[in-house]
């Protein structure tokens with residue numbers, strides 16, 4: 001998380017658009033999924049990073065990006081589909097959290113990985129293309145700033161993979 005935040009701060013210096021920020025996060029989460037899928041082994045610490053990253057990412061998109069596009073005829077249909085895809089992702093995340101076997105968790109993480117990859121392709125393809133017709137360049141930079149601020153505020157509330165253990169007596 002800490003490392004991720006310094007990367008985001010670094011990115012902000014380049015005056016990114018919301019598309020730059022979202023693409024960076026997409027690439028980061030795809031790398032995390034790949035670690036589990038390549039090893040064919042469920043790893044709780046990596047899954048917790050995926051879950052936290054996706055939860056913040058989806059909340060930020062819905063609040064600051066989709067909300068700007070859902071009432072425009074150009075982007076409305078794609079945004080409604082994207083909300084549904086987020087809901088599917090959230091459901092699989094809940095299912096993983098309530099599964100007790102690592103084999104079942106691995107199966108669900110792999111399905112989540114495929115679903116999220118598909119969702120990312122749709123966002124980076126059609127949705128971003130159409131969003132660029134709807135949003136001004138100023139909007140695109142402003143939403144990026146809001147997205148990062150929002151994330152910074154929420155970060156301390158996220159559950160961490162390994163809570164610090166009390167010092168030994």
Ligand SMILES: [Fe+2]
Nearest residue numbers: 022026061123
């Ligand atoms: Fe996204």
Ligand SMILES: [Fe+2]
Nearest residue numbers: 058061082123
């Ligand atoms: Fe999304």
